[in-house]
Amino acid sequence: MAVIENSRFELTVGKPFNRGAFEEFIRNAGYVEEGVADDPGEFAVRDEVIDIFPAGGTFPMRIVLSDDDRVLELRSYDPATQRTDNLLETVVVGPASEAIAYHPETVAAKVSDSMERLLVRTYETMPTVFDIIGDARVAFAPGTEERVAQYWDIIDDARQARVTFAASDSPSSRSLYLSREEWKACLDNQPRAELDLRGGHELPSLYEPLQTHKAVLEFAQKSRQDGRKVVVAGGDALSMRSAAGCLERRDVTS
Structure with a gap:
């Protein structure tokens, strides 16, 4: 961090x-x-x-x-x-890459480097997402365990393929991913939150080529007219200031 x-x-x-x-x-x-x-x-x-x-x-x-x-x-x-x-x-x-090199000559990338290998070579230690969120309560969507199991299979396949087809590269004892045991330990120690989504409405698709910004503003304006609360979250400070300015010009408060 x-x-x-x-x-x-x-x-x-x-x-x-x-x-x-x-x-x-x-x-x-x-x-x-x-x-x-x-x-x-x-x-x-x-x-x-x-x-x-x-x-x-x-x-x-x-x-x-x-x-x-x-x-x-x-x-x-x-x-x-x-x-x-x-x-x-x-x-x-802010940065545009996960691998931030203050001393590029010491972490010069190889042509065959994946982002995973570059990150491992660039940083001595890497925090997990659980280290970052601390004791915040986390809500998991239905089917999370099934999707995680599928990702484990993909990770295992990729690791085995690298061992088989890239034997010339020296393997690393470090990994970008948590092991199954580490993942389970993190989940066991993480506070959980249960969300009651009954009565909610699905959001419409707001992507329109070259007009996404306009579609989002119109959706927010219509939601406010219908008496619903609009919450703008995420993005960087520049994006948030830009979004707030656009909403104010449209007389949309959130």
Whole structure:
């Protein structure tokens, strides 16, 4: 967790922009340079304008710089229309890869490396999701145990295939996955929550090519008109501020 928390780049309007530090951040944090930043984890540089799509973000962000490398503007924008969605004062960009290399020369990736092997080679220790959530109560959906058993089979098949077909690679004694015994021990110690979903309604599909944002806003607006509560959760701080601004402009409160 400390690695991820320390792998953030903060930008503030009016403050100097450190190009060297930014280049080091995007290189180590897994961002990929493209002609247009229209997918999460991509960035594009055009003179005094830098577009970056934060990993996990809803929209890309445009950084407008002055001649003396100060941040003039920070704005999120719709990649389909290029129209500004929201103006921001401060933005914190997080990493775009699970494998964050502060010393790339010590964890140089091999062509045959999977993300699992790269993570094992990059980090000495890796917390489990149970380490992160602590004593929070967890609700498990019906059929969880059956799905977990299927994943165990997939993991075992992949591990056996690697042993059989990649014998030239030295095997690692560490694994990205919990063993069955470790998984059971974590479940036994984790507080459980039971959710009563009776009387709930299924959410409609809100994905529409190039119009997902509009569909979500219209759904929220209709829900409020029908007297239902709208809760916006998840996403990064930039996405949440952008969503809140859009809802306010539509007179939708949550």
